[in-house]
Amino acid sequence: MNTRVLLIAAIVITAAAADTPAEHIPSAPGGVVEFQGRTSLLMDLGRFDPLVELEGRFEDTNLEFRYRSLTAGAYIRLLKNLKAGAFYRIQQGARHDDDWIEPQTDVWEWVDSRSRTEQILILDVSPRFLFDFLPGRNWVFAVKTRYRYNTFNAQHSLLVRPGLTYFLMRSREPVLNLSFNYGFYIPLNFGETFLYEHEPYLSVLYHLNRNVKLELTGAYKTVIWSTSDDSWANGDTYAVTNRSFVIGFGVLFPVSF
Amino acid sequence: MKATFGITVLVTLLWLLIATGQVLAVDGNVVYTYGQVSIHRSSDVLPAEIGMPVGKGDVVETARDGIAVISLVDGAEVKLRENTTLSLDSLGKSVSVRLSSGSVFSRVNRRLISGFSVKTETAVMGVRGTEFFVAYGRKIDSYRDVWVCVNTGSVEVAILETRDTLIVEEGKGINIVGGTNLSSPQRYPWTRKLNWNMDPAVGNVEDRTDLEQAYSDLLDQDYD
Secondary structure (H helix, E strand, O other): OHHHHHHHHHHHHHHHHOOOOOOOOOOOOOOEEEEEEEEEEEEEEOOEEEEEEEEEEEEOOOOEEEEEEEEEEEEEEEEOOEEEEEEEEEEEOOOOHHHEEEEEOOEEEEOOOOOOEEEEEEEEEEEEEEOOOOOOOOEEEEEEEEEEEEOOOOEEEEEEEEEEEEEEEEOOEEEEEEEEEEEEEEEOOOOOOOOOEEEEEEEEEEEEEOOEEEEEEEEEEEEEEEOOHHHHHOOOOOEEEEEEEEEEEEEEEEEEO | OHHHHHHHHHHHHHHHHHHOOOOOOEEEEEEEEEOOEEEEEOOEEEEOOOOOEEEOOOEEEEOOOOEEEEEEEOOEEEEEOOOOEEEEEEOOOEEEEEEEEOEEEEEEOOOOOOEEEEEOOOEEEEEOOOEEEEEEOOOOOOOOOEEEEEEEOEEEEEEOOOOOEEEEEOOOEEEEEOOOEEOOOEOOHHHHHOOOOOOOOOOOOOOOOOHHHHOOOHHHOOOO
16 A cells, blocks of 8 residues: 555655656646636525535636536534535536546547536534624624535545634624635545545625625635546556636525425 | 581592592503512502502502503503513593513504504504504613504504614514614514404413414524
8 A cells, every 4th residue: 555655745746746647547737726616595594404416617727617516404403503405416527537538549638527417415513602792792603514425436435524604794793704714625435535525715795685696706626536447557646736716606596484 | 507517528538549649540550460470559558459440550460471451541552471460540531551570462443532642661652553562572782672562553663772763563563672673563473473452351361372483593504
């Protein structure tokens, strides 16, 4: 096992030191700006909060509209400081490690996954605490912990995202949320690194009124691509780091019953 | 001579009784009680009973489990929720009550009553319509918040300290933030569950709306 780790490390260092990446491992252009958008319907039924969300992303240097998803499920408040959620997601355009393929000899490329439909089961447990000892008092610290199972490739993963949110209040109602989070994406049964993605994540949510919220987010995303099946077959191993700025827009529609 | 003396003694005694507050000017009566409800009259504390007369100067108090409906005069009724203290300051054609704690529903027939107001420690709610609700909220600033919701008609809210006034229309409510700052009138979802009924013969008069719902729960905010 140690030999394998050393081998991977040596390959990564060699690849990073090279002027141009080898054509048989994924290239990793830096400074790419990507965009994402989402719209959500958030229902408040007391203890149960059903949610339906549409999301889409323009990715890579050519800003291709690749990833799109529809998520539906609900949160339930188990305790004052603990909410749990269960969701079903259907998505297209997701990219996985094994999507780096060699369709022809010495031709390497990413699979075009835009028409490939995947189904994801999500379980969410998020403890949260009021940090009213901080200046301004209206602070909440939360740890979003989200387990995901992708039925397409049987991959299990875990998102752990601690975050601190400040609520700017007017007449006892929030008018603006400012959040800083850091997301850690942990592969549970795939990849060769402890994290396959991580990102600091800033968000501003403006409460236009009780039923319309506008969101602006910014993240510096780091994705680590591990060796694909085709690359293993070719005798290659790698862990390529790909970094990008992701700017997001959202329109949320909370409805209280 | 005897008759004149008797009348004089009677009038004197009556005057003495009124002057010492021993005779109650009856202006209303208890219509409904549930749980522990008491009437503070002078230095006495009397358990409230259905049909019991109440008058100017009485203080009605409900305990943690208590509800009381009081008919004040022809054309005005109040319903006290739990943990409420309401003083009957002025009764008659013009009615004024003072809310020291808790929450109260008011129903007023303006054709029979020329003026009706609910006072809190920082504000006065003058009725222009028929049904409204006043409740103390959290104490976050120097004074407690006061919530006012109007079911029918309209209510004029006046802040004692700043003399700011505002009309709250039917179906809307306001929060007097910190007892002194008027918020904009709006329709609050939590007020939809208020039970405005005051007539036990018509149905349940109990209102157990959780007033904590009036506040945004920062631990219940999920946007992704």
